[in-house]
Amino acid sequence: MREKFMAAMREKKSQLCVGLDPSPETGGPDDLLDFCSDIVEKTSDFCFCYKPNTQYVLPMGFSEIKALNDLIHRRGCLSISDHKLSDIGSTNRAALFWLSSMGFDALTYSPFPGNIRETIDVAQRYGLGIITLTLMSNPEADYFMKGVVQGISGYEFTANQVAASNGLGAVVGATCEVEDIKKIHAILTKQLILAPGVGAQGGGLDIVRIFKERTMVNVSRDIITHENPAERAHDYQALINNVIKEM
Amino acid sequence: MREKFMAAMREKKSQLCVGLDPSPETGGPDDLLDFCSDIVEKTSDFCFCYKPNTQYVLPMGFSEIKALNDLIHRRGCLSISDHKLSDIGSTNRAALFWLSSMGFDALTYSPFPGNIRETIDVAQRYGLGIITLTLMSNPEADYFMKGVVQGISGYEFTANQVAASNGLGAVVGATCEVEDIKKIHAILTKQLILAPGVGAQGGGLDIVRIFKERTMVNVSRDIITHENPAERAHDYQALINNVIKEM
Numbered sequence: 001m002r003e004k005f006m007a008a009m010r011e012k013k014s015q016l017c018v019g020l021d022p023s024p025e026t027g028g029p030d031d032l033l034d035f036c037s038d039i040v041e042k043t044s045d046f047c048f049c050y051k052p053n054t055q056y057v058l059p060m061g062f063s064e065i066k067a068l069n070d071l072i073h074r075r076g077c078l079s080i081s082d083h084k085l086s087d088i089g090s091t092n093r094a095a096l097f098w099l100s101s102m103g104f105d106a107l108t109y110s111p112f113p114g115n116i117r118e119t120i121d122v123a124q125r126y127g128l129g130i131i132t133l134t135l136m137s138n139p140e141a142d143y144f145m146k147g148v149v150q151g152i153s154g155y156e157f158t159a160n161q162v163a164a165s166n167g168l169g170a171v172v173g174a175t176c177e178v179e180d181i182k183k184i185h186a187i188l189t190k191q192l193i194l195a196p197g198v199g200a201q202g203g204g205l206d207i208v209r210i211f212k213e214r215t216m217v218n219v220s221r222d223i224i225t226h227e228n229p230a231e232r233a234h235d236y237q238a239l240i241n242n243v244i245k246e247m
Numbered sequence: 248m249r250e251k252f253m254a255a256m257r258e259k260k261s262q263l264c265v266g267l268d269p270s271p272e273t274g275g276p277d278d279l280l281d282f283c284s285d286i287v288e289k290t291s292d293f294c295f296c297y298k299p300n301t302q303y304v305l306p307m308g309f310s311e312i313k314a315l316n317d318l319i320h321r322r323g324c325l326s327i328s329d330h331k332l333s334d335i336g337s338t339n340r341a342a343l344f345w346l347s348s349m350g351f352d353a354l355t356y357s358p359f360p361g362n363i364r365e366t367i368d369v370a371q372r373y374g375l376g377i378i379t380l381t382l383m384s385n386p387e388a389d390y391f392m393k394g395v396v397q398g399i400s401g402y403e404f405t406a407n408q409v410a411a412s413n414g415l416g417a418v419v420g421a422t423c424e425v426e427d428i429k430k431i432h433a434i435l436t437k438q439l440i441l442a443p444g445v446g447a448q449g450g451g452l453d454i455v456r457i458f459k460e461r462t463m464v465n466v467s468r469d470i471i472t473h474e475n476p477a478e479r480a481h482d483y484q485a486l487i488n489n490v491i492k493e494m
Contacts, residue, residue, distance in 0.1 A: 023337070024344045029309035055334055055342035059349075061308025062276035086331040086357045087302055088385050090270070095302035097271045110333045112359040112380070114387020133359070138335050140361020143404065148395035157390065
């Protein structure tokens with residue numbers, strides 16, 4: 001699973017993931033597939049991956065999501081469902097079954113209810129990678145993610161579990177403090193890092209300097225609401241590649 | 248919002264919420280609406296509320312979910328999206344907009360990323376109640392929910408925030424330890440309690456003895472996979488009402 005993602009990044013010469021977060025002002029429930037497809041058609045030369053956020057594409061049914069993922073794959077890219085799955089047992093299994101049937105390659109998982117290892121194991125059977133929410137950068141995320149779990153900080157606890165379960169990756173906000181990102185780096189020696197928050201949310205590329213080729217940089221609004229999404233995606237691709245080259 | 252739920256319970260003489268969790272073995276993506284509608288038609292005399300879990304109804308698009316909620320309302324019941332929303336800011340606003348447009352009355356929220364008060368406030372503008380995940384009973388839920396947040400246990404921290412933000416309710420597993428449930432009871436003096444885990448998952452009705460008329464008892468599999476869902480829902484309605492009467 002990890003190799004599939006690394007290969008796509010190498011092939012597309014890009015570590016950019018474009019977040020498909022169409023605002024409800026984009027149009028009605030029936031306009032979302034067109035909006036997302038248009039972005040994919042314009043930007044797929046410059047990124048290796050798309051990340052539809054479930055909350056933004058909530059009105060889309062099975063066949064629409066499937067059609068979007070088929071287009072993404074035809075363009076040589078991968079698709080991560082930003083789903084923040086937060087359930088347990090048979091409920092998670094149902095979600096994994098449907099997300100796999102819809103054509104996703106991976107999904108984000110919230111460790112709040114536990115069961116990281118179980119979820120990673122079941123997901124693998126469905127051909128899905130699990131990217132576990134580890135550290136977000138909004139101030140109130142600190143309550144649980146920097147709370148104390150089994151004697152260590154919540155985010156270190158999560159990172160330990162992801163490493164021990166051989167999970168595909170972890171979500172770490174690009175706007176998190178460098179000191180915290182380095183602690184996660186010491187634990188996750190093989191995992192991919194999905195880093196949201198670059199661009200409109202103010203995050204820089206320090207995280208790329210730390211996780212290098214393992215960083216999947218997510219940019220959403222700053223590309224999808226730009227008057228020229230292709231140009232903007234191209235800019236980000238070059239920006240990230242330059243950070244890597246200069247090291 | 249609270250009064251709307253209390254009124255529905257009084258009117259239907261039932262504190263039973265039926266969880267609409269159709270297994271993927273139920274059929275293809277296009278069979279879910281029929282399955283759920285059939286359950287509603289058979290059981291709506293015996294419950295006051297339905298709770299479609301997003302993971303189980305993932306393939307259903309906007310118009311199908313809307314049709315299901317319209318049916319639920321025509322039957323005099325309310326609808327809670329078991330969504331475990333886990334995002335922040337504009338992403339949460341998108342989810343709240345769509346869930347409201349789809350006709351839900353309330354949704355479940357995961358406090359993992361924080362922002363309980365903000366979410367409750369925004370939801371109110373959309374006419375949606377927020378029911379916050381407070382304590383689940385699977386063993387690994389203890390990591391975060393019984394971890395230390397701001398000097399107290401995670402679940403007490405969550406309950407404090409729900410009370411301070413005047414949230415509609417909290418999710419507390421029926422299979423949780425009575426001692427923990429009583430601690431939550433001391434904090435949440437007005438909120439509704441959504442109690443999953445009764446029936447197939449082994450939970451009893453101790454939680455009803457503690458939260459009395461404020462308990463919304465969720466039963467899923469034990470009703471929806473039963474050969475006679477109406478009879479089974481009727482049994483649960485009577486069981487819960489007897490617990491209240493005997494006090």
